[in-house]
Amino acid sequence: MSATVTVVGGGYGGTAVAKELDDVADVVLVEPRDSFFHNIAALRALVDPAWADRIFLPYDRLLRRGRVVRDHAVRVAPDGVELASGVRLASDFIVLATGSTYPFPAKLDVDDSAAAKERLRTAHEQLAAADRVLLLGAGPVGLELAGEIKAAFPDKAVTIVDPGHDVITGEDLPDEFRAELRRQLAELGVELVLGTTLTAEPVPDPGTLKPFTVTTQSGRTLAADIWFRCFGGSVLTDYLADELAVARQPNGRLDVTPDLRLAGADRVFALGDITAIPEAKKAAAARAHAEVVAANIRTLLEAGSSADLATYQPDEPGIAVPLGPRAGASYARKYGGLLDAATTSQLKGADLLVGEFAELFGLVD
Numbered sequence: 001m002s003a004t005v006t007v008v009g010g011g012y013g014g015t016a017v018a019k020e021l022d023d024v025a026d027v028v029l030v031e032p033r034d035s036f037f038h039n040i041a042a043l044r045a046l047v048d049p050a051w052a053d054r055i056f057l058p059y060d061r062l063l064r065r066g067r068v069v070r071d072h073a074v075r076v077a078p079d080g081v082e083l084a085s086g087v088r089l090a091s092d093f094i095v096l097a098t099g100s101t102y103p104f105p106a107k108l109d110v111d112d113s114a115a116a117k118e119r120l121r122t123a124h125e126q127l128a129a130a131d132r133v134l135l136l137g138a139g140p141v142g143l144e145l146a147g148e149i150k151a152a153f154p155d156k157a158v159t160i161v162d163p164g165h166d167v168i169t170g171e172d173l174p175d176e177f178r179a180e181l182r183r184q185l186a187e188l189g190v191e192l193v194l195g196t197t198l199t200a201e202p203v204p205d206p207g208t209l210k211p212f213t214v215t216t217q218s219g220r221t222l223a224a225d226i227w228f229r230c231f232g233g234s235v236l237t238d239y240l241a242d243e244l245a246v247a248r249q250p251n252g253r254l255d256v257t258p259d260l261r262l263a264g265a266d267r268v269f270a271l272g273d274i275t276a277i278p279e280a281k282k283a284a285a286a287r288a289h290a291e292v293v294a295a296n297i298r299t300l301l302e303a304g305s306s307a308d309l310a311t312y313q314p315d316e317p318g319i320a321v322p323l324g325p326r327a328g329a330s331y332a333r334k335y336g337g338l339l340d341a342a343t344t345s346q347l348k349g350a351d352l353l354v355g356e357f358a359e360l361f362g363l364v365d
């Protein structure tokens with residue numbers, strides 16, 4: 001009889017660890033969605049509905065032996081996971097990979113892919129009919145969305161408002177990278193209104209075509225037809241039973257040991273956006289965590305609890321910010337620093353990694 005590994009959350013990190021352990025353990029992947037949501041390409045799917053079919057990848061061919069249970073974990077204890085349906089999954093190992101939420105359209109709050117596609121289609125129609133777009137937030141999501149809108153609809157007026165005095169101020173990146181993004185945004189005709197906030201949020205719901213006017217703290221009046229919120233992600237980890245909840249910080253992130261276990265719990269691992277590891281939250285990091293977690297569970301299965309475990313080392317800061325399929329900039333210290341639009345397009349912007357993920361999900365013959 002092999003050990004049972006319950007992976008909670010089938011996003012970037014959870015699917016990687018589930019696939020990696022499929023041949024050595026009975027893997028149960030718990031995930032409320034009917035399909036993996038490749039959110040890295042979600043903003044393209046808003047401006048180009050043809051992409052909506054490429055970003056929802058069914059789980060059926062991900063695992064050979066293991067199974068995917070479509071449900072929510074509501075309580076996680078050191079020896080098992082309780083689901084919203086009432087089912088309890090007794091587990092030898094548990095991997096927490098429940099990720100983060102983010103306002104639409106970067107992430108979605110519906111679990112059914114047909115309903116999600118419909119939501120994207122409706123927002124696309126409203127956006128297509130708008131002349132003026134307001135984006136709140138000049139982080140990577142606000143900038144990427146501005147670039148996607150300008151690539152698909154060059155004549156729309158796009159304005160970004162952010163309290164920071166530059167773009168992408170939340171990450172440890174050099175000024176030359178920010179300057180290059182600002183230069184390209186100006187070339188595309190995107191207006192940046194930085195160092196100020198709105199006195200009040202727009203009245204219409206985000207993603208809805210309805211003309212409105214707002215005022216900034218600096219005294220400017222801005223009129224637009226539609227707006228999107230490009231800030232405000234959060235993590236939901238309130239499912240931890242008392243024995244595990246000591247690992248939970250007030251912001252919901254989980255403290256993990258260097259081998260990616262919850263402190264004091266030797267068979268419960270956590271990875272991805274929910275961890276409190278001081279690094280930028282990225283799918284690439286979640287997948288690097290998954291490699292360490294899978295290796296450590298393998299070691300514990302093969303050599304027992306006294307074996308030495310692998311530890312996770314955060315990568316150097318790096319980011320790719322496409323501004324549509326052909327523009328954008330990247331920064332990666334290990335590849336020489338600032339990377340231009342053509343390299344950014346090649347790295348991410350052209351296909352937004354859909355090919356790589358389709359292959360991982362067994363969807364390429």
Ligand SMILES: Cc1cc2nc3c(=O)[nH]c(=O)nc-3n(C[C@H](O)[C@H](O)[C@H](O)COP(=O)(O)OP(=O)(O)OC[C@H]3O[C@@H](n4cnc5c(N)ncnc54)[C@H](O)[C@@H]3O)c2cc1C
Binds near residue numbers: 009106
């Ligand atoms: C627009 C955009 C572009 C991005 N581009 C990049 C990029 O180019 N490169 C990069 O590295 N990163 C990128 N990121 C960041 C990346 O998407 C996140 O870091 C990544 O999603 C984190 O992966 P994760 O596995 O931790 O969680 P997620 O991918 O968020 O997956 C978590 C999963 O857990 C499920 N879940 C939640 N609660 C429960 C529960 N109670 N029970 C069971 N399942 C649950 C959710 O349904 C979800 O499927 C981008 C993000 C956005 C928004």
